Amino acid sequence: MVSVLSSYYEKFLATGEVKCIDEEIPFEIPQGWEWCRISSIFQLNPKIEANDDTLAAFIPMEAISAVYSSEYSYYERRWKEIKSGFTQFADGDIAFAKITPCFQNRKSAVFSNLPNGIGAGTTELKVLRPYGETINRFFALYFLESPYFIDEATFKGTANQQRIASGYLENKLFPLPPIEEQCRIANKIAEVVPMVDRYGTAQTKLDNLNVELKNILKKSILQEAIQGKLVPQIVEEGTAQELHEQIKQEKQKLVKEGKVKKSALTDSVIFKGDDNKYWEKLGKEIHCIDDEIPFEIPASWQWVRIKDIFQINPKNVAEDNCISAFIPMQKICATYGSEFYYDEVQWKTIKTGYTHFADGDVAFAKITPCFQNRKSVIFIGLPNGIGAGTTELKVMRPYGETINRWYLLYFLKSPYFIDEAQFKGTANQQRIITGYLENKLFPLPPKFEQDRIVQRIKQLASIMSR
Template sequence: MVFTNSLSSYYEKFLATGEVKCIDEEIPFEIPKGWEWARFGNIVNHSPQVICEDNFEVAFMPMALIDAGYRSSYTFEKRYWRNVKSGFTKMQKGDIAYAKITPCFQNRKSFILGDVPSNIATATTELNVIRIYADTFARWYLLYILKSDFFIKEAKYKGTAGQQRVLSDYVKSKLLPIPPRKEQDRICDKLQEVLPIVDNYDKFQSELNSLNSTIGERLKKTILQEAIQGKLVPQISEEGTARELLEQIRQEKQKLVKEGKLRKSVLSDSVIYKGDDNKYYEQVGKKCLDITEQIPFETPKNWVWTRLSHIANIYTGNSISETEKKSKFTDVIGRYYIGTKDVDFNNRIIYDNGIAIPKQYEPDFRLAPNNSILMCIEGGSAGRKIAILNQDVCFGNKLCCFSPFVGIGKYMYYYLQSPSFFELFNLNKTGIIGGVSIAKVKEILIPLPPIKEQQRIVAQIEKLFEQLR
């Protein structure tokens, strides 16, 4: 028993031995007059027994069916007692159960057992059960103590990180503040009145926190989507048309083919146009295909739809085995080799990664030129890792290089990060690890504005992004 003396110090008397000890250092705070301090182990039964007939149906509760939080909430399955009377935690109606394992203990997985089949339940062995003697305590008062920071944050554990269990000695020796019985009821009534309000506040605060943490990215996506639909800047007729830009790109490709820098196959472009019937058609050689269902949205009249492969040289890099990487390309002087891990989710590239391609091996590798775009097209990062190069590099086979023609790289770079592109990209994913073939990437559609409008779009995007920082 715990008591005070005339000097307001706290003492504990051990009834078995008569020993008296000052426990001032254990008292966490002062309590109102009429309240008492008591050890948890002395006021309730921590090892209650349950008796039931084998053929009785009872409740069964795995941890997953016990709700976290400040309520007494759970669901249950049904089992026959004979099948669950051994190897599980047992309780009866009115008992209080609480998780003893982390993180369920901290998440407040605890409850008062209510009406269940046969008024008996068995549950995961990761629960502790307590039973009140007669009607000495309000069950909800003890449940609220079990759910309180006062009880949880000072807990002592055993076991490895992530699978720790609260010590029985901590629970039983914990000093609890005990009000008079009727005051316990009044405390519980008030808590049950205000906690739903607190729960709602917590829910709204969590939603607000989530919104605050994601609003920047959401706004960026909205800006990019508006940009590629021609809604971010006004159209200016004097800037010409995207059809004129495509002709300029075609001439540039012819020049590169003559110089032997591109294969002749790049000249076999298709033409996409909108017919008098408001449908979209693609002229591929002598074939004319209706592709209306592939067009995700309308664009300004001076824009065109085209395929990515028509406005950029697109190709993947080269793989290097671990053996080769260690023996030939680690800590050597040469051109940087960029792998998927060297492109981060913030559009940055780690160039000095310890891997380089010496000059004598360069002919064996594909080159991604300065100002071209690298994107991961295979694995969990597919479509999500993308960056612009500031120098020529060699690169890995899970990365795709977009080397645009006629200086339209920045617009393409932002298009490749837009929600529309990401949706088209994901629609083309295949395989267990999730990737898009280079052939499919080349066929993805892009809405193309005139070159000068692209420049204004890029400038406006970067201005708005800067304001979001």
């Protein structure tokens, strides 16, 4: 590849064709350097020949560190165990992860001191081997970790699993200095990286502290809110007991219309007795629930069970060709707000096998870690007012306009709801236990107080985001 009269040209040895590549040149390089295609100066994914019983290194992806250096660990294996079905490499080879997000996190390494100088590992690696001692390995590593290589990459695959596009590495232009200059550059980078790392670590700690402080404040505000400590109580706004009666009337109306089952009318009543203890009455049975009460609430509030004041996972009815929203888990944001995205699809494609919801419904992720990350939303503005999505959602629908949706959302993000949850499942995939949501005690304020609480939380959130 040569520069002639300030333009760059590439000659193809097989055909003798010469073409101008000015539009590909990303930046100017010093005199004495040369632009080269990666495929012309490195062997890519070379193969290893070794005896089956030779000890070798086995390196899975998790054993390669995501840092601006070359840190990795390995397990010793017989070559026959790893020679097939894995990516092979040897001492002096340079490798990087070709899959996201490992690629962007700069999982890359220069291999050295491997058992018998050889190894194999994850198939999600690309391996480069210089021809002889023409390339300083660490200069090549720093190139692979540079913004020029990382940020310009193109990918193929699904949203959850993407790899760099075929040919991206092979055709990438590599700025090649003389070998002595490569060594000086690599040595200088190695000299300054520890200082940058120390600064970066300190800055990261400060950033994390700021984020954690904001999270602590948000959690504290939400906890104060659901305990009735965020805004004063106003007698003229009525009581939660009156609101509870209104909820019962809304349910009776829906039962008469055939929209809700009659079993929804079997509410329990929670009250404070003359003995200053909390009691729950369900039908003719009364029992003390003092040990369930998590904190005191104002006298105008009332403890209720969630199943008594919300419809849980209600169903939609719509025409098959009705355009509706499809919302997988990745389109729900993990925030203290309500952010989500959707794809428009016909109702017939999502009406079975997915969780239903509609405008005004409030939903939260029931699976870890999405649950703890507060993936919860108020659905609004859905196409034709309906949608369906991930089966890992629990959906709640208030009866009429008795509950402020934002008050409910903040309750679902509060430490009381998040931190006390119990789970079942494997270590990698756990869900809240059956009944946790339905039987959870909900601190119910009068409707106007709910509105004032929401307004105050949003005011404080606005101040904290500055």
